[in-house]
Amino acid sequence: MTAGRSAALVRRWVALYTVGLPRDIRDARRAEIEDDLWSQAHDVELVDAASEGSSGDVLARLVFGMWADITWRLEQRHRDRVRPLPRSLSMSTRVVASLSIVGGAALAVASIIWGSLDAASPVAIPGRLLFVTGFVGLAIAIWGLVIRFNDRMAVGVALLGAIGGFGSVSAALGTATPVGLVGSWFFLLSIGSTAVALDLSRHGTLPRSLAIVHAAVAFGVVVVTFAIWTDSPVGGLNPPQIPYALPWLPYALTWIGFGLSLLRGQPELNKPLLKPE
Numbered sequence: 001m002t003a004g005r006s007a008a009l010v011r012r013w014v015a016l017y018t019v020g021l022p023r024d025i026r027d028a029r030r031a032e033i034e035d036d037l038w039s040q041a042h043d044v045e046l047v048d049a050a051s052e053g054s055s056g057d058v059l060a061r062l063v064f065g066m067w068a069d070i071t072w073r074l075e076q077r078h079r080d081r082v083r084p085l086p087r088s089l090s091m092s093t094r095v096v097a098s099l100s101i102v103g104g105a106a107l108a109v110a111s112i113i114w115g116s117l118d119a120a121s122p123v124a125i126p127g128r129l130l131f132v133t134g135f136v137g138l139a140i141a142i143w144g145l146v147i148r149f150n151d152r153m154a155v156g157v158a159l160l161g162a163i164g165g166f167g168s169v170s171a172a173l174g175t176a177t178p179v180g181l182v183g184s185w186f187f188l189l190s191i192g193s194t195a196v197a198l199d200l201s202r203h204g205t206l207p208r209s210l211a212i213v214h215a216a217v218a219f220g221v222v223v224v225t226f227a228i229w230t231d232s233p234v235g236g237l238n239p240p241q242i243p244y245a246l247p248w249l250p251y252a253l254t255w256i257g258f259g260l261s262l263l264r265g266q267p268e269l270n271k272p273l274l275k276p277e
Contacts, residue, residue, distance in 0.1 A: 007037050013066070017073045025076055089265040096144035097262035103137025104255030106130045111248040132172045138189065138255060139168035145196055149205055149266075157199040164192015187226075190218035190251075197258065205266050206258055214254040221247045 014033045018026040040061075110130035146153065146161040153161075167188025194215040201211035224247045 010037060010061075013069070017069050021073075021076055029072075089263070090148075092144070092148050093262055093266065096141055096148055097259040099137050099141035099144060100255050100259030100262065103134045103139075103141055104252040104259065105134075106137060107134030107252035108249055108256070110134055111252060134252065135168045135172035135189070138193075139165040139172070141255070141259075142168065142189070142193055142196060145200070149200055152203050152205060153196070153199055157195045160192045161196040162192070164189045164196070167192060187222045190222050193255075194218045197254075205262075207261050210254060210257045210261065214251070214258075217247070217250040217254060221251050 010033065011030075014030055018029050021029075107130070110128075110133075113130065142161050143165040146158045146165075150158055167185045167190075171186035171189060197206055197211040197214045200206045201208040
């Protein structure tokens with residue numbers, strides 16, 4: 001085999017194990033190997049070596065260097081996976097994060113109170129106030145997410161988020177009675193927050209796994225509360241607020257998680273995302 005054919009094999013091998021890498025890393029590796037091939041061929045010309053000897057040297061470097069090449073490729077994949085994106089934290093994001101945490105915490109405590117006490121208990125009154133605080137806080141938080149990250153959000157998702165905020169206000173007004181929330185437009189909050197969370201998780205603004213959990217528990221809140229509304233067996237439990245209130249606990253906890261995630265800062269995107277027309 002001639003030296004030219006041996007070099008061609010090396011180039012094909014390099015092209016194979018660099019497929020899928022970022023362009024700058026891939027091109028740098030191929031240029032490095034190309035430089036090595038040129039240097040080796042130049043050295044052979046200087047010593048006036050036979051072409052067969054040059055071919056053997058190239059093949060030997062190809063075979064014995066395969067393990068090192070594979071190891072290098074695995075290192076590049078790991079480095080690309082763990083390399084964090086630059087993050088920034090603005091004052092507006094801090095405000096939205098704080099509202100998410102406060103609203104989620106108030107809603108979580110309120111759901112525990114309503115789920116463990118009879119509606120006629122005097123302690124249930126602070127529970128209603130916490131419900132109002134939680135829903136109002138989450139309404140402002142979801143509106144804040146829409147305003148702060150509208151450049152990363154589809155128009156339809158932003159609209160659902162804005163409507164979800166009004167649903168949260170409606171839920172706050174509905175807490176005037178033990179099961180008054182059932183008659184409100186609370187489900188708009190669940191739909192809007194799910195759309196916003198899933199959309200923002202596509203770019204790392206919110207954690208993907210937490211957004212999926214949020215969507216699941218939001219669906220559970222709607223199903224359970226509507227079951228009470230239609231007087232299904234779920235709604236026949238005593239006291240009635242137990243099945244009604246407890247689904248809001250994991251929903252509220254996901255909002256706290258969103259707030260804590262936002263306080264870590266948001267990844268700085270390389271270029272602005274275009275909204276779909």
